[in-house]
Amino acid sequence: MKRLKYVLKRVLMAFPVLWLGTSMTWYVIYQGPVDPATNLLSSQERLTEAKVEAAREQLGLNRPPLEHYVDWTSSLFVLDLGQTWLIYPGSNVGALVVDFLPRTVWLGFWSVLIAVFVGIPLGFYAGVRSNTVADYIASISGIVWRAMPNFWLAVILLSLLVGSESLLGFDWDTLLVDLPSGVTGNPGLSYMAGDPLALFTQPGETLAAIKKILPAALVLGSASMGNEMRIGRTAVLETKNEQYVDFARAKGVSNRAIVWKHVFRNALIPLVPIVTTEAFLLIGGSVLVESVFGINGMGKLFFDAAIQGDLPLVGSLMFVFIVLLLVINIVQDILYTLIDPRVGYDAN
């Protein structure tokens, strides 16, 4: 019960953060040194007084700031994200996000998952067998893997897969699941539109979408994989020296049960914030990988909007990112409460 209360408290606490983040975004975008209206005309159009005035009118900038602020934030809170000006001019930002966000989430999800399911077991294994040859091999390859820059890894992997037939002896495009569109491009997620359960009911489509995203996810998750491995190894080493492990050993608990029951669960605790922090970095910072693999995701959209000066779009996307961050934070709190019973308990 205490833990449920803790999670609820954290969810409630997310709202002030959301409000604060949104307000700061509004301030930077609409009260900042750059008038958003002046940028909203593409290079072909002539910048005239009248056109700028029209844009200001449309953005509501001719109204008193407070009124504009209330108007803007409240429309965001009801998920009315406004319209774009320079990127896909005139389209609804909400629709754009619905289109782009799933790709980014799909990419982020799989890169987190791959990192977690490769990095943590490898780190735990190295920690359990510390200072053996297996540990050294795992640790060193983890460090090397982590040290490889994203963009370099992306390019190498891309060229390997594109030339897989001659280089590796099999054709990646037709391996297991057919990918008619090749290695790069967007994963086909549209089959899930309006029916999220299609994820399970249409396994063929799901497999294809996974295969499509796999190279990008692997590259994107590579740094976190190395991180998680390193921290997982340390966590196991530390937990192994805890007194309760000795006590369990004195109790006659088998080695296998000591590792799986007593060590691993405790070693997971320091990994939770690592995984969730990285999850946000992945979702926000995937511009490079999205560009190399030709995936139209949120990272790329945000990057283009910022570069081209579509400030209203930047503002709306910021809001989406803040929401994502808060969701990840709440997932982190839920994970904590599942793993560690001490969370949310204050001695009184």
Place this chain on the structure above:
Amino acid sequence: MADSRPVSDDSGPTSQPTAGGSADSEDEPLLVVDELQTTFYTDKETIRAVDGVSLDIEAGETVGLVGESGSGKSVTARSILGLIDDPGRVEGGSIRFDGHELTDGSWEQHRGDLSIVFQDPINSMNPVYTVGNQIREALRIHQGLRGQEAREEAISLLEAVGIPDAPRRLEEYPHQYSGGMRQRAVIAIALACDPNLLVCDEPTTALDVTIQAQILELLDDLQREEDLGILFITHDMGVIEEIADRVNVMYAGEIVETAPADRLFDEPQHPYTRGLLASIPGRTAEGDELPTIGGEVPTPTSEPDECRFAPRCPAAFDACERIHPEHVDVSSVGTAGVETTDGMSGAEGTRGMEHTAACLLHEDRFEQSPGAATFEANGGDSQ
């Protein structure tokens, strides 16, 4: 002479434990530690943390192991339980439990027969499992109990160690317990293993005085009910006085004095023991400052060819730097009676002697040493 050292009689049969084992254990104490050597290998040096320790414990008896921190008490405890990890190793000597040799790696067969209670109860329990889970784990392994049966046994164990409202507390996590309750719960877990020997490594040090007294009382009750042998490790002479039947005083990896508790407190023979006793409040004249032993316990890194206490010993004389003192029978020193001086022998010969001390002052050849005279004159005797 020979009858004062019965060790030679029973070491024969115990070297080949028979299937029953009980015949052997009748002549032998529950636990016999003989010349135990535990060494830690670090990059810089080898540390002889336990350097030739011998002690024994009978069923139903509480044996104290006392010394300053760093003297090797905890390593002795961990060695007995087979909990020495890299870079440490039990290198020599023997640990016989109930007639079975443990040092050849057969700890696993005797897990639970020897149980341990550590100093810090919060670290002894796994924070992510309920207390009940951890008791039931031991019950399953050692008594084959599962489900409802295990639950009931766990409840009665918690009640036995004096935890009220046991059914509810069973489902709580260690952090929800108070310090004293935690240590009771740890004792309950240790008891769930159905041990014959309980090693208590400073079990009350982290607790405040009233709770400390309660825990000591609990251990005392449990011992009487279950006929437990207890090895009680502490740096606190006051606690030892309360609980121990016999006492071993440890210094820098070695036992320097062994005696029945009353005898040790009345007639301490080793200068180190005297120093420890002098530092108990209430044993020095009122108003006087508590005397302390200056300096720290040295880290033993090589085979001793001197007395390791010499740098801090108020009675040290020149031979102390050259000769490593052996245990000498001092049972009759200080009491009216015949002095037996034939006890000068290796440590393996000390079993059966009531009171021994490893100090050159008690060896015949140094009886007239100037150091001894100074020692007595300086009031090294704390009485």
